[in-house]
Amino acid sequence: MLFALSLVVLSGCARSVEPDAAAVACSALTGKVLSHGIVKQATPVTAGQSMSLAGVDDKVVAPFGFCRIEATLRSEPGSEIQSLYWLPMKPSWNGKFVGLGNGGFGGVIQEAHMFPALRQGFAVAATDMGHPASFPQNLAPMNGKWAYQQPVKVLDWAYRANHLTAATGKELIDAHFGQKPKRSYFHGCSDGGREALMQAGRYPDDYDGIIAGAPAAAFTDLMAHAQWNNRQAVPTQLTEEKLDRLHAEVLDRCDALDGAKDGLLESPSACRFDPEVLSCKPGDDPKRCLTGAEVEAVRATYRGPRTADGQQLSAGFSPGSEYKEGWSLWITGPTLPLVGTVKSMTGGSLLSTDFFRWMVHADPDWERERFDLDKDLPLARQRLAATINSDQLDMTPFFARNGKLMLYHGWSDAALPPMNTVRYFERLQARHADAATQQLRLFMAPGMGHCMGGPGPSVFDALDAMDRWTEGGPPPEQMVATKFDKDAAGALGQTAKVQRTRPLCAWPKVARWTGQGSIDAAENFSCQTP
Template sequence: MKASLAAAPRAALLSLAALALLGGCSATPWQRGGVDAEAACSALMAPVPASAIGLPSGGAVIESATLLPGNALTLTNPLPFIPPPPEAVVQPATPPYCKVVGAIQPVDPKAPSIRFQVNLPSRWNGRSLQLGGGGFNGVLVTATGLPPSARIDQPSPLARGFVTVGTDSGHQDLRVEPLQAFALNDEALENFAHAAYKKVRDLSVELMKRRYGQGPERMYFMGSSEGGREGLAMAQRYPQDFDGIFARAPVINWVGLHTADVRLGLAQRGEGWLSPADVMLVHKAVLSACDALDWRVDGIVGNPQLCGAQFDPASLLCREGKTPACLNAAQVETLRTLHAPYEFSFPLANGVRSYPGWAWGGEGAGGTGPVGGYVSWQTGTAPAAHPVSSTSSRGWLYGSGAIQYFVLRDGTADLSNYKPEDHAQRVGEISRLMDATDPDLSAFRAHGGKLVISEHMADYAQSPYAGIAYYRSVVEKMGQDPVDEFMRLYTTPGADHVGTGAPVGVDMLDTLVTWVESGRAPLDLVQVSLDPVPPFPVLQSRPMCRWPATLRYRGHGEPQRASSYQCVRSAPR
């Protein structure tokens, strides 16, 4: 089989894959047509009045409305030193669709506009999917690709007949100023926090009404990282607006995360900095202590909760002078700091008072290079400094800028002695804007909404325990049985922030649609890693365990198959 595939022309393989994917969704019972698609697309050029958007705005200008033909699936060519999320290794096949690009005008003339792209397929299934952004946004989400964690052997949402929607969140990354500088404008800050996604959602409904003669029957939202936070913000702030939401590795406790990032950066300005070689030392020690806790030695810490109770970083402490085989006392303290909660002396939004420490496992992802694990997110290739540079960790880049521009509103502020309690009022204001920690989802539940959160346990961009803490807060507020009716939390050991390091491919859009529209609640799922070349054979599969279950090898069976593992129900951390 592999030999015949290798001999086949690459273009032919891509065309066959594209036809297979599009063919797989051609029999949906929701399709509508019967109109001149080109004329209907051109008619969308009329401006959208502010009255069609549920929050204050200056209305929307449509810059272009273009009918595009269908395209075959293509393989992307990411930079070799920046591994992409697994779902980003392809640009999926698209059907004929109307691409609408424009901008929602601000109320404050000094605020930037909210750019958007809405893709309306010629054959619609009656549903829409809005995709979240990442980082500090500022880049238009085109919404023509695959959603977070999607299987690359499945059709894109657009190919399935969904209207797809994306935005830049209300500011444009100009590349000549810090990522966070937009937050100096109050309207741009509120747009980034939550308002932009609501405004673009409402605008998309208006465009669907114009194009198809009616609004969507169901609306979905999917996002990862910052986009995951956006999805949770929609469920909490606008519970009537979406029927199904998937939030992967969401930056839930936003203020807590960036405060913890700054704490760790400051802890590494002296002897506490962990070099890439030191990181690999930690990585090997953690694997030695914890790899077998899931009954299989495979380079993945399958039970990070148990590892946290078992591994002591003091085991790496140098007994005499510092050598490559041990850590000094300050470095051991850095490890304790990263894996310990950050405690606030005052409450943040919704009564939250801490940010959880990180899990163990995946420290050395990416090796000694600047990608993945500790090096990418928390230690960098040099100690934290001002101004940030290419040697800085992304935690320091994001965290220091967030505190400077969102809290202090001074991009030159020295954070050496920064203490949140000295700025408690402003920190509280930003927390109420940015943190998606409201545990009362009763209105979303009453609407019939379904919510799935997925945490990657080897994530060093944000602590996976933040999502677990939020889930527990919802259970405490609403009760376990009501929560089971509309909410799920899944964890994936070994996977980093973007989904590399372990199988993460799962058709979560289908999972959401099935739950929302057929009432079939998901249980444990199956995640896959796929060969990134058509026809995308499965390389590995693992169970996707519903919290609080943990993954464990059965002790027999092919290690690459999900059937060789089980989700073990044990006491949660």
Template sequence: MTRAIGLGTCTLLALLVSASAQAQNRSSFIDSGNRPDLTSATVSAALSCTMLQSRAFDDVTTLTARYVEAGKGLPGFCHVTGYIRPQIRFELALPDQWNRRVYMFGNGGYAGEDLAAPSRIETRDAALSRGFLTVQQNTGHDAKTYDLGDFASDLALLVDYGSRAVHVTVQTAKTVAATYYDRRPTFSYWDGCSTGGRQGLMAAQRYPGDFDGILAGAPVLRFSDTGLWNIWNAQALLKAPIRKAQLPALAKAVMDRCDAVDGVKDGLISDPRQCSFDPAKDLKICENGGDDCFSKEQVETLKTLAKGVTVKGKTVFPGVVAGTEGLDAAGASGWDQWVISENGPSRQLAYGDTFVKNMAMLPASGKAIDWKSFDFDTQYEKVVAVRELVDADNPDLSAFQKRGGRMITYFGWSDPALNPLMGLDYYESVRKTMGAEKTSEFYRLFMVPGMFHCRMGYGTDTFDAFTPLMDWVENGKAPDVIHAAKIVDRKTVMTRPLCPHPQAAVYSGKGEVNDAANFTCKIP
């Protein structure tokens, strides 16, 4: 199927592969060497792997189980695949020596991924090699069959995508574990970013007994508003596009204006809310817009992007954050491909278009909607039913907290795909609902200056938040700091402490600005 905006099959597949690959930070377990207990006190299988095929599990069909011999740094394991009705494809890897922990990881974008994709196998194997029973699933549909959000025409598939698929899959995994090892897990963990982050929050909000620890990176928790925000941005850019060649000049102007606001000039904007960048004053203006200058119409586009989504004069979703246009070590801007694209629709537009066509107007069909003419003043309020299915913005986490759950979320301050203010606002709403002190006892948020979507960017993006989460769950040690690094060509060029909000990394005033030793976590 070819979309009206020109999304061909190759473009759709590229979006899917990109979303899947970025659904993990890829740094989990790098600090797990100080956890020797991961491979101690393990249990072995109580029956042969192939015998699982003769067992019946609720709603599971076409189950296969085959034994995989140890090799390439992996233990021997029982590889189980199957479907949970109606179409949830799942995979379990049950190691010979199980550390009594379940590790389940998330999805990206509109999901439907191939579970054997290299990036997913890499994530699976990182946990499997440490003795975890690993779990993954495709959220209930196959992206080879559906174009992005087209699966939502089937309400059952949309419900599975929204929250059910993760829940029933982890419950199935625990049941299979009890059968195979004659033991149930001692601890169960979730690890995901982007859509995977939203899935983690959904679990905490709707199925608080599923996981003991949840790591939720860059959660698209206001999924519906994000889809509409994508359209808002695309409409603004349609009037006066920003060209790729102009992004370095824009990035430099923002950094020149805001880098030193936090007290140190280090190539990072530690909190974009302190940035007072004004495109009308801080950019070079020219008649038609050049590589190093911007037209008056382009300035208005930038103002509209920064203003955020407004409905009848009221802001309902925050605008594009200053610093997201920044350049990484290779000179690539965070906006390139996500916010603007010169070879087909941007990712924001592709995701937003499929949202308004397939989900926004449930239960009525919205496939006839043209994103160019979507009217926010009259149509925004009609986006109601889908919110209950896919949005993960309930601030009442009392059930998760009362049963001892622990959660860490993180967000790149320079995320061009998902608005970081969305994650910050949610955390503040939890603090308001449950109390600041009580919230910090079970849930902490870490903002990451200069990081793009889940990883990459011009800040530190290599950090292990999963090992501190385990420490918190199993030993009661809450993370007061997470150590992060920026690695370029296999060399560490910057280190920083990541701090639990509302704290931030504050420069001591002395020493190398790229050395974490010269920063401390405190409330600015």
């Protein structure tokens, strides 16, 4: 469950610079004793300096000079949290601070997530969440072995690492600039969305505005859902060719329901689709039709898991999410090509197997074949829900200090069911009715995959919308999302071709084509109540 598996930083960016007052002040922070740790290294980075980020075709360059600060923080004995801070040199700093969430189990600092906020002039912070990278390095956030018999590190990952990173960021900003940030925001997606809601619920004073994308809020239940998916779908032969056929059939039957046949479903819940229509018949190409077992697996994936007594555990995945890059990675396979002793698994199976093996059972020999929904889920809830889940937190203190909370989710997410976020948002609305109209918003993105990518527009500036809102503007009613030929490059401000734009509307409104102009241009859509 990652913002994007490819955006893990593999190399640093610092080199020598000509000494000046700002650079000297930056370097002088090295060794500074902090309230919760120490600055290991503070390095000035010059404007135009090359920065190498994994998964990005071309190197990025520093938009202006900034101070790169590496700090080690500790919540208690046995804790060791690595956090990274980028503080723009004056006058490039906008006076504000952004903390960023991680993905999966963390273990790495994802610098590529920091870069867009830096370009906007924010002081930016991120953390490894309290444990080092595990093997294999590029999939460290999917590996949970670090949690084995490590209750201190589990607490740091659950919520303390982000809290201490926020407190330390404000401390460093005060030390470096001689003033505290005038506004502070947090933005995380996937597990970072869980972290965002945890910040709002446990530490309402840390941030003024919080953005939670595709939040893995009920983490225990979502890990059980992923194991259940593995049991339903992986034994079938839902190849990428069959997923292509399935996705095309869904679009053929439901795409035009929103008024524009554009390859995107604005309201997937309105799509009534039964995969039985693709059931193999005499003379059909067996590579493009579905066997009886595959029909049932697809139905189950759309429906979602139920316990033995019929209780719905989680929403199913939405029609439109079955595009091959989504389901094949997270649900059905082909599996991730891993190395060493790690078996090949889908993304969902890998993450959830490590969760149950190392966190729930604390048994190195536990295997996914032993998973029992009706036994393992209650055990996971009993042992970990109060610590790691953020779906039941009371937001009253956060809203009482006029905090703003924005949620978003891609309708084509194949890692975390989007309807879970809709239902959670609606529960928040009901619980905090007085605050909801001015302090709470949800945006659903048609065709957007897990946090970024997918067939629909998925690059949008939630941070700018939050900043305008928190600075006294009206609650955002829409954001414009862009689909690039290379979404990651587009998000980083690199050269990328715009393929289409689309407004994302504040829930429950959806974008409707006006009937005139290109269906690939946002200005030809308006937000309407369905």
